[in-house]
Amino acid sequence: MKIFIKNDQILACMTMKDETKLEANNMALHSCKNEANIIENRKRIAAEIGASIDDFVFPTQTHSANFYKVTEADKGRGATTLDDAIANTDALYTFEPDIVLCSFSADCVPILFYHETANVIGVIHSGWRGTIQEIAKKFFQHLIEQENCSVKGFRIVIGPAICKEKFEVDEDVASLFRELGYAKECIHFNQEKNKFFIDNQQTIIQQLQLIGIKQHQIMIDDTCTFQHEAGFSHRRDKEKGRHMAFIRRSKSCQ
Incomplete structure (x- = not known):
């Protein structure tokens, strides 16, 4: 497991592929061989960080630009079944402590963040479809304009993803990036x-x-999920398996 931030307030991490664990440490119910294995993997991670699986919140990712504000009532959603996961969203945020927000990836870019004064944390899943929809830009604009978060207070982790040397596309996808005007x-x-x-x-x-x-x-982890042995890569393997990026803010941060 990669640990990006660990202090008395914020824990931000990402699980990695590990052949010694069930399904190589796969964390995704939507991409697995046996759901019981995934639940066991999640429970193990929860125990490692001193939490319960019922503190976790999972989305059903659809490569959208949708985001969702998590509250205490959402704790446990998606933790043991896909049926109650946060539907059709690729970013989660919360102002409430002791909630573990989660995101899945296997080449797509995971983004974790917290705010130094506003007590907000969040996760974003930005594959190329999410990027051309500008999910990260729209999400942070929302936090700034609607949640009154100062731009200078954000601290952001961009986690392991497929590197440019391995993200090979045709003109159709390249043209969508060109249309952004800044890429x-x-x-x-x-x-x-x-x-x-x-x-x-x-x-x-x-x-x-x-x-x-x-x-x-912005902190960047340039580990390539395609090239690294500890990376789940959908593009390389076309197999089941996902990393889980997650973040939690403790009550001591209030």
């Missing part, structure tokens, strides 16, 4: 392969900077 430097054409290569992480950083978030507020 030109994130698109690379390989003449020999006649393919485009996209840097999804850097495109997201461009989106964050457009709304005033500075580089020093």
Whole structure:
């Protein structure tokens, strides 16, 4: 498990592939061989961080630009069944403590964040479809404009994802990134392969900077899920398995 932030207030982590664990440490009920294995993996992680599986909240991700405000009443949703997961959303946030917000990925970009003064935390799943819909930009604009969060207070982690060297696409996808108007430097054409290569992480950083978030507020883990043995990669393997990125704020942060 990668630990990005760990102090008396914030815990931000991401599980990694581990062949010694059930289903190689897969955390996704929607992409597994046996749901009981996934629940057992989740319970183990909960115990490791001193929480209960009923403190976790999971979304049903649809590569959308939708986000959802989690409250105490949502605790446990999606933890042991897909039936009550937060539907049709790719980002979660909460102002309430001791809730573990979760996101899944297997090449897509996971984003974790907290705010230094507003006591908000959140997770975002931004695959290329989410990125061209500007989910990160829209989400943080919402927090700034509707939740009164100052832009300078955000601290953001961009987690492991497929790197630009392995994110190979055709003109149809490349054109969607070009249409954003600010991602030109994130698109690379390989003449020999006649393919485009996209840097999804850097495109997201461009989106964050457009709304005033500075580089020093962003932590980037450049581990490539395609190249690394501890990475679940849907593009590489076409198999079941997902990482879980998660964040929790403790009551001591109030």
